[in-house]
Amino acid sequence: MAESTCSEELCKGMATLTVHAGQSPEVWNTGAAVVPPITLSTTYRLQEPSGASDSYVYNRIGNPTRSCFEAALAAVEKAKYGFVFSSGMATIFTITQLLESGDHIVSFDSIYGGTVLLLKTVAAKLKTEITFIPVTDDPEIFKQAIKPNTKMVLIESPNNPLLNIVDIRRIADTVHQFKDVFVIIDSTFASPACQRPLELGVDLVMHSVSKYINGHTDVIMGGVVTNRDDLYEKIKFLQKVTGAIPSPFDCYVANRGLKTLPLRMAKHQHNAMAISKYLEFNSKIEEVLYLGLPSHPQHELAKKQMFAFGGMIALKIKGGKTEAVNFMNNLKLIISAASLGSIESLIEHP
Known part of the structure; x- marks a missing residue:
């Protein structure tokens, strides 16, 4: 207050x-x-x-x-x-x-x-x-x-x-x-x-x-x-x-x-952009939704009203839920857990 x-x-x-x-x-x-x-x-x-x-x-x-x-x-x-x-x-x-x-x-x-x-x-x-x-x-x-x-x-x-x-x-x-x-x-x-x-x-x-x-x-x-x-x-x-x-x-x-928010967000964005670019051309990925990618349908609006694009990525896996869960279960460094925005990389199937 x-x-x-x-x-x-x-x-x-x-x-x-x-x-x-x-x-x-x-x-x-x-x-x-x-x-x-x-x-x-x-x-x-x-x-x-x-x-x-x-x-x-x-x-x-x-x-x-x-x-x-x-x-x-x-x-x-x-x-x-x-x-x-x-x-x-x-x-x-x-x-x-x-x-x-x-x-x-x-x-x-x-x-x-x-x-x-x-x-x-x-x-x-x-x-x-x-x-x-x-x-x-x-x-x-x-x-x-x-x-x-x-x-x-x-x-x-x-x-x-x-x-x-x-x-x-x-x-x-x-x-x-x-x-x-x-x-x-x-x-x-x-x-x-x-x-x-x-x-x-x-x-x-x-x-x-x-x-x-x-x-x-x-x-x-x-x-x-x-x-x-x-x-x-x-x-x-x-x-x-x-x-x-x-x-x-x-x-x-x-x-x-x-106190470290600006530093962390800069690194979040750097990593999210690298991962998004890599996955965007993966044959098993149907769509990558990341605001920093020019392919995002609202990329220009994001540039207009945001200072940065953040660290959130949404993925659509080709196939269905089975393929999505299989993708998640085979990740080595990204943890399947609720929440977001932490120093760990997390993933979930909403």
Whole structure:
């Protein structure tokens, strides 16, 4: 729930930003320690009985280690505010709590399966109406889908798992023609090193921090950033009252992972491009979908709105599921496992 405090000069380079944003030794009463410490205390001595003037009162409401990471996450997205939660699913659930009973959500029909399940079950039980549309940036489709009670449009780009992308600015401009509708994007597959959707007009950007941002397969966490003061106040309240917060240790680990994000993403992209080029001409591969390949149908759009193409590859194996599973079972260095964005190479059959 911290506001980024980086100077304009510091914010120019992402690699510099990931090391310094939110990390100033002066904010810690620890003899100016260079590395932010892990603050484990669940409660804090109050300067006055109400605690109204205290920066920290109780760990669920605020924690110095968490504030440090939230400020850093906001900074790399060029956002004013950042929040982290105990998982990516806790993040998207919290976002749905911005809505009232009877409100309407528009979302893509091809996004992360966990998000679809949450919308169809938990959100639906809270009397929230959901319309799923094809992955598109066609303004007319959005205009037809939006109703008088629509309050949220949820998109994913690149999408999970087939790496379709959409013109983010075009969608944001279309949706903002309607009053009181906000746009949220799941940008997990890209990371802040590949795109910054707030600069393209969306209102909220969420990430599964477990993936590229942490990058080491050892933290479960989610995060969301925004530049809107009204959404900041609402999410800050929801974070406090729902309590779906990550531990100080997890915040410390994710903060450390964030520092190497630009370096890791550069290597992810280098390796993904090499593998994609090799597989593109393999006789047993039907199609390679990688945003960095000129053969990707949305390669030009990717170049327009992304800084880099990331490390995600989708493959279509000739034959069927049997051939795909056989391919996976014969890999030597790539591990068959769920998740993505880590220093290991992982593969799964969605």
